[in-house]
Amino acid sequence: MRMEGKLSTPLPRDFYARDPRIVSRELLGKVLVRREGKKLLSGRIVEVEAYLGLNDPAAHSAAGRTLRNAVLFGPAGHSYVYFIYGNHYCFNVSCLPDGEAGGVLFRALEPLLGIKEMARARGIFLDGTPSNTRDLRQLTSGPGRLAEAFGITRLRDNAKDLTRADSDLFITDDSYPSPRVRKTVRIGITKAAKRPLRFLIAGNEFISRA
DNA sequence: TTATAGATTGCCT
DNA sequence: GGCAATCTATAAT
Numbered sequence: 001m002r003m004e005g006k007l008s009t010p011l012p013r014d015f016y017a018r019d020p021r022i023v024s025r026e027l028l029g030k031v032l033v034r035r036e037g038k039k040l041l042s043g044r045i046v047e048v049e050a051y052l053g054l055n056d057p058a059a060h061s062a063a064g065r066t067l068r069n070a071v072l073f074g075p076a077g078h079s080y081v082y083f084i085y086g087n088h089y090c091f092n093v094s095c096l097p098d099g100e101a102g103g104v105l106f107r108a109l110e111p112l113l114g115i116k117e118m119a120r121a122r123g124i125f126l127d128g129t130p131s132n133t134r135d136l137r138q139l140t141s142g143p144g145r146l147a148e149a150f151g152i153t154r155l156r157d158n159a160k161d162l163t164r165a166d167s168d169l170f171i172t173d174d175s176y177p178s179p180r181v182r183k184t185v186r187i188g189i190t191k192a193a194k195r196p197l198r199f200l201i202a203g204n205e206f207i208s209r210a
Numbered sequence: 211t212t213a214t215a216g217a218t219t220g221c222c223t
Numbered sequence: 224g225g226c227a228a229t230c231t232a233t234a235a236t
């Protein structure tokens with residue numbers, strides 16, 4: 001889907017109301033944006049995973065609609081944020097039309113704007129201007145890390161409509177060239193572990209793991 | 211009511 | 224590479 005817009009225009013609901021595998025592929029290269037008052041945080045999406053709903057044992061929506069996973073069954077383009085391992089939040093966006101479950105997990109970003117703020121949110125001291133990849137990788141390479149860097153929590157962000165023009169959290173298209181996409185198995189799951197539903201930008205240095 | 215696994219991370223050896 | 228941390232949804236009792 002052709003989907004160019006001026007900077008900081010949220011992607012529309014149509015973009016998300018499709019199969020999570022399609023949405024995953026097309027999210028690569030797009031930009032996640034957080035408005036923090038006057039500050040702007042942003043990062044290039046370089047790694048995501050698709051979760052398919054009722055037919056995907058690894059998905060939170062596999063056993064049907066519950067209070068927790070209701071967002072995944074609702075309209076597309078809403079955030080699904082959950083707490084995992086007693087320590088971390090994970091950020092997803094709901095896909096498919098209202099009534100059909102599906103989503104995309106954000107696994108890694110390349111930091112763009114607000115690097116100092118991200119480092120502070122992560123509790124990382126950067127000596128001077130952080131420019132080398134090793135430092136930057138600590139900020140948003142991993143689902144728990146990127147959520148922390150962007151201040152994403154369940155209380156603040158779960159079930160938020162990411163397509164609203166006034167949303168403080170959304171994804172935008174800045175006309176980045178179509179990346180070369182690589183598909184692999186998903187990370188850190190035990191059920192349906194062999195399905196190739198992880199999508200990443202081939203060769204990108206900010207993916208969570210090789 | 212109690213037990214357990216979990217879409218992770220960071221620190222230890 | 225191993226493992227503890229620490230919350231919560233869901234399963235088992």
